[in-house]
Amino acid sequence: MTFEMIKAVVCNEMRLRSRRLSALVTLLAVVAIAWLIIVDPASGRSMLVFDKARSIYNSTALSLGSSVLASFLFGLASFYLVRGRTREDLTHGVGGVLASTPIRNGSFLLARWLGAVAYLMTLLFALMLTVMVLQLVRGEAPLQPLVFMQMYAFMLMPTIFLTASVAILCDSYSPLMGKGGDVLYFTLWVGQFSALPSTIEKHSSQLGPLSAIDFCGVGTTAHRLKQLFHSEHFSLGGSPYDPSLAPIVLNDFWTAEMMGMRVVCALVAMLPLIPAIALFHRFSPDKVMAVATNRRNTLWALINRLFQPATRLVRPLMPLAARLPGSLGQAVADLALTLMSNPLAVVALVAISVAGAIVETSNLGPVLAMGVACWGILISDLSVRDYQSAAESLTAAVPGGAQQRYLRHLLVTASIGLMFSAVVLLRWLASNSVGAGALITGIFALSAVASFLGRSTRTGRSFLALFLFGLYLSLQIKTEPWLDVIGA
Numbered sequence: 001m002t003f004e005m006i007k008a009v010v011c012n013e014m015r016l017r018s019r020r021l022s023a024l025v026t027l028l029a030v031v032a033i034a035w036l037i038i039v040d041p042a043s044g045r046s047m048l049v050f051d052k053a054r055s056i057y058n059s060t061a062l063s064l065g066s067s068v069l070a071s072f073l074f075g076l077a078s079f080y081l082v083r084g085r086t087r088e089d090l091t092h093g094v095g096g097v098l099a100s101t102p103i104r105n106g107s108f109l110l111a112r113w114l115g116a117v118a119y120l121m122t123l124l125f126a127l128m129l130t131v132m133v134l135q136l137v138r139g140e141a142p143l144q145p146l147v148f149m150q151m152y153a154f155m156l157m158p159t160i161f162l163t164a165s166v167a168i169l170c171d172s173y174s175p176l177m178g179k180g181g182d183v184l185y186f187t188l189w190v191g192q193f194s195a196l197p198s199t200i201e202k203h204s205s206q207l208g209p210l211s212a213i214d215f216c217g218v219g220t221t222a223h224r225l226k227q228l229f230h231s232e233h234f235s236l237g238g239s240p241y242d243p244s245l246a247p248i249v250l251n252d253f254w255t256a257e258m259m260g261m262r263v264v265c266a267l268v269a270m271l272p273l274i275p276a277i278a279l280f281h282r283f284s285p286d287k288v289m290a291v292a293t294n295r296r297n298t299l300w301a302l303i304n305r306l307f308q309p310a311t312r313l314v315r316p317l318m319p320l321a322a323r324l325p326g327s328l329g330q331a332v333a334d335l336a337l338t339l340m341s342n343p344l345a346v347v348a349l350v351a352i353s354v355a356g357a358i359v360e361t362s363n364l365g366p367v368l369a370m371g372v373a374c375w376g377i378l379i380s381d382l383s384v385r386d387y388q389s390a391a392e393s394l395t396a397a398v399p400g401g402a403q404q405r406y407l408r409h410l411l412v413t414a415s416i417g418l419m420f421s422a423v424v425l426l427r428w429l430a431s432n433s434v435g436a437g438a439l440i441t442g443i444f445a446l447s448a449v450a451s452f453l454g455r456s457t458r459t460g461r462s463f464l465a466l467f468l469f470g471l472y473l474s475l476q477i478k479t480e481p482w483l484d485v486i487g488a
Contacts (some may be wrong), residue, residue, distance in 0.1 A: 013115025058141035061148025063151035080465035082116035083167035095283035162269035307343035354424035
């Protein structure tokens with residue numbers, strides 16, 4: 001009986017996720033990213049470069065490079081793709097039905113975890129097939145499907161297990177169900193890539209206990225490449241190489257020790273399921289509200305309550321909105337509502353404006369990046385706020401309907417972005433006109449993307465995941481100007 005119930009929940013999870021428009025958008029994004037990360041050696045760049053010598057594009061090299069680079073994307077985006085099912089159950093009234101079923105909490109969460117893992121594995125399989133096709137186009141050796149399967153399994157399964165486990169934990173504990181859980185996971189994800197690989201590389205002779213928590217696999221990969229080529233000068237990505245040097249052939253990457261540590265790492269990645277079972281609310285009204293718009297117990301709401309007095313700075317916008325006519329008054333009211341419901345954003349806006357006014361012109365880039373990050377987190381769910389509050393039909397009945405609502409949300413999103421970057425923009429207008437132009441166009445472009453993804457996927461996490469990932473890349477990769485959308 002328990003097995004049949006788990007099977008039913010897993011199949012239902014797969015159907016719900018695969019039938020959404022966001023699933024198609026994500027699949028197309030995975031295919032496009034695969035074509036971007038495998039650069040053509042004829043361009044003077046190669047995905048794997050060792051001491052200025054490129055690696056031959058065989059199955060081992062392509063699967064290794066693509067899987068390591070994919071760990072950046074899957075480690076972040078997959079969390080936002082699979083979480084949020086509890087909120088959907090609460091919004092659509094399914095929570096009460098699930099609470100009355102005889103399935104145990106542990107079995108139910110395990111089934112949801114398996115459904116999330118199965119969905120992410122389909123995306124992983126699509127990425128692997130795309131890279132295999134790329135080897136047929138740009139490769140220099142026969143295709144070896146088993147090598148691809150082995151590499152992707154050992155490199156990416158710990159990442160998938162961890163993101164699914166943490167997503168289940170956040171959905172099982174009321175304080176982590178909102179934006180607080182999203183921001184907390186992003187902080188942990190950035191910290192993992194910043195600290196763990198360098199720590200593992202210091203112990204180049206053997207894999208230490210820290211390898212058991214190397215969920216991204218970057219530290220383990222660096223350790224193995226040092227063993228194979230006895231060099232610390234290598235890069236993964238589109239790096240330039242010296243065509244006069246003989247290409248390097250990469251084979252026999254995995255050892256028994258490495259495979260054992262990756263299996264242990266995958267098991268460790270499942271540990272968040274233990275507290276999730278203990279904290280699961282079972283859709284009980286005394287632990288989680290039946291309406292998703294009531295988020296008094298979330299971490300984000302608790303922090304906002306501490307800064308509630310800061311909303312006095314934006315309260316005058318409400319009387320102003322009442323006096324302004326038509327769409328302009330509605331937009332000002334929406335802007336005031338967004339800031340008043342997020343007092344922390346008001347504090348961040350004041351702090352960033354002060355910092356932008358006092359720092360040196362050469363240091364405006366980091367201040368702008370911080371302001372844009374706060375703005376992106378704030379407006380990520382603005383375009384789906386009416387949908388999440390079950391007020392979409394009501395707002396569509398006002399003059400202008402759904403079309404006017406979309407334009408209003410786009411205007412509010414861009415206006416808040418300009419508010420967060422106003423001081424930097426004014427200073428750049430006098431000293432860096434190109435940067436000022438890039439900032440203005442970037443704000444409006446990101447606002448349009450946020451509105452489009454929100455309306456098409458019915459969730460703000462689609463934009464939030466891509467936005468945070470893109471911002472992280474733009475701050476880390478300085479050699480690709482096209483990644484810098486805001487000119488920071």
